[in-house]
Amino acid sequence: MIWEIDDHAPEIEGLDKNGRPDPAYAASLGLIMAGRGARVGAALLEWAVAVVIALPAIIAFTPVLAEIVSGGFDPEAFFARSDLVWLIVAAAVSQGLMIAYTVVQLVLHGRKGVTLGKAVCGIRSVNVRTLERPGFWRGAVVRYLVAGASFLIPVIGPVLVIALSPLFDIERRGRGWLDLAAATWFVDVRHGLNPYDPKRMRIARKRVKTPEHEEKAPLPSLATPVDRDAPAEYVPSARLSGGVIGAHRGGTPTPAAPQAEGAVAGAVVSSVPPSLATGAAPPAASAPSFAPPAAAPRPAPDPVPAPTPAPTPAAPAASFAPPAAVSPPAFAPPPVLRPAAAAPAAVPAPASAPTPAAATPAAQTAAAAPAGTRAVLILDSGERIEVRGTTLFGRAPAAAAGEGEAQLVRVADDTRSVSKTHLAVMPARRGVFAVDRASTNGSAIIRDGIETALVAGHPAELRIGDTVRFGDRLLTVEWV
Known part of the structure; x- marks a missing residue:
């Protein structure tokens, strides 16, 4: 065995190969x-x-x-x-x-x-x-x-x-x-x-x-974009044992997204059996979106008058299944009846149901927002932020002393135009207000095409349709 003895000789930096000072x-x-x-x-x-x-x-x-x-x-x-x-x-x-x-x-x-x-x-x-x-x-x-x-x-x-x-x-x-x-x-x-x-x-x-490290190109994301042609740019929102859950940042949000709930509601209403509605069979155009695409629709049967409902205290409620008009008879399961606590007086006809196009965007957003939400903001990356209390935006936001708990929203910014704690959105009795937190590049509200700079520390009221610029990033007020 060979023992190596450390003589604790100090290492002198700045000498050449001959041991002379450089x-x-x-x-x-x-x-x-x-x-x-x-x-x-x-x-x-x-x-x-x-x-x-x-x-x-x-x-x-x-x-x-x-x-x-x-x-x-x-x-x-x-x-x-x-x-x-x-x-x-x-x-x-x-x-x-x-x-x-x-x-x-x-x-x-x-x-x-x-x-x-x-x-x-x-x-x-x-x-x-x-x-x-x-x-x-x-x-x-x-x-x-x-x-x-x-x-x-x-x-x-x-x-x-x-x-x-x-x-x-x-x-x-x-x-x-x-x-x-x-x-x-x-x-x-x-x-x-x-x-x-x-x-x-x-x-x-x-x-x-210390040598200077060469900057390496970022590795590609392992997640799959929502859009086929969109670049794979994701912001990790959570980490699980199976991988990373990301929020897609590529492209702009599609306008048809708020109408998805209305389409599902229309599909549910259209699946009501004719015997429980007005007695008329639904037309082929109101077929549910979940029907098999390979099956060809059959012609609608002749209308049959609805029987007079018996005055019974309770009536069974059917668990709705797709009608035979939109699927082949071999794949249509028989309706299963389950007892219900009370029978509805009448199921509204599909024609009387409100269509998704008739609802306003504000009503859809208000219906989609959970209870306790004071405002809904949309970042330029497509991320939706529900404001329930004080919400801080920045590269590394942190609540000030005595400010209490706050919702922290990290904003990715490669140009470093966004400060660590750049903008605060705070709900109050009279509405929702935006406050610039003494940022380096400032903030502004764009309303009706006019940009108004925010004074640091002074709140400014937000309205639906306003766009708030903080640094080089933007967020839009969708619902207040």
């Missing part, structure tokens, strides 16, 4: 190299502060240094000076402040990647491999030791190591010999990403690391 990776994160002018300004500011700290010692010991250089320095006269104590105090204070200033600069540079001058000029120092803090020993101490060693060669050393070495960087990232020794890199946080902002760095790394 400048293109840092650029893709949004890191920008600090400009040469900003770096020079930061260095000059730090040196100016150091000179101010050392100013008391400089003022006190400048005459002494002049005497030493000229060769007229007398040690006995120097130690016999009355202000010798003040000279020593000025030198000690300046030296102490200089040591404290240097230590603070080292700690800030190693732990936070910033010094006094870099903070003012918007510069941060990072480790060139990990793009994190440079570290105290290598990023700060080694850097300052190399910078101090360059002063062993007066003028030429500092100019070459500090000022001119960044010009010879083959990667063109402004890294000089000090940066190569400390493995550091200076970035501009004013115009680019701040590497010490963990949240923004995490988002930038994830964006670069």
